[in-house]
Amino acid sequence: MSEKLVGAKRQTALKELHGWAEVLERDAIRKTYHFPDFPTAWGFMNQVALLTEKCGHHPEWFNDRGRVEIILFTREVDGVTGKDVELAHRIDQMAPAHDR
């Protein structure tokens, strides 16, 4: 099982992510991606959907036309683990250049 990231390990892992921030009211990380319109956002979400299904690690996520907000955390430990950090990196690779 993945361990909850804490202390210096956590800070280092999060510092290597671009644009991901800690959620205030719970132990999770979030990022918002911006697209010109809904079809483009939906294309991105479909790619992410396949990736998360393959990983067996699903986000909570929200969409409003071109805006996609993703929240990652690991349910088993109710916190952020290496699985979330790795998934965040992989999602970023699918994102448009300005959101990477």
Next chain:
Amino acid sequence: MSEKLVGAKRQTALKELHGWAEVLERDAIRKTYHFPDFPTAWGFMNQVALLTEKCGHHPEWFNDRGRVEIILFTREVDGVTGKDVELAHRIDQMAPAHDR
């Protein structure tokens, strides 16, 4: 342009919808759909995505594994219109029997 639904007209329209409730803090309607897992939820969301793109009327929506929450309102009037009620009915037609 669609007119904001108010008064008796609004009550009648909303009463004909099953499981849709008024959002407390703004003029919008919301419903939560439940699926056994993420792939099934995602299949439903893809159907809804195509429908909303065809209608040119997009929801705000949230997904957490098998849970899908949809919020409908009409941006042009910042409230609920006939367009939302019609879309709600059409989304319900795509939903599993227990959520219709």
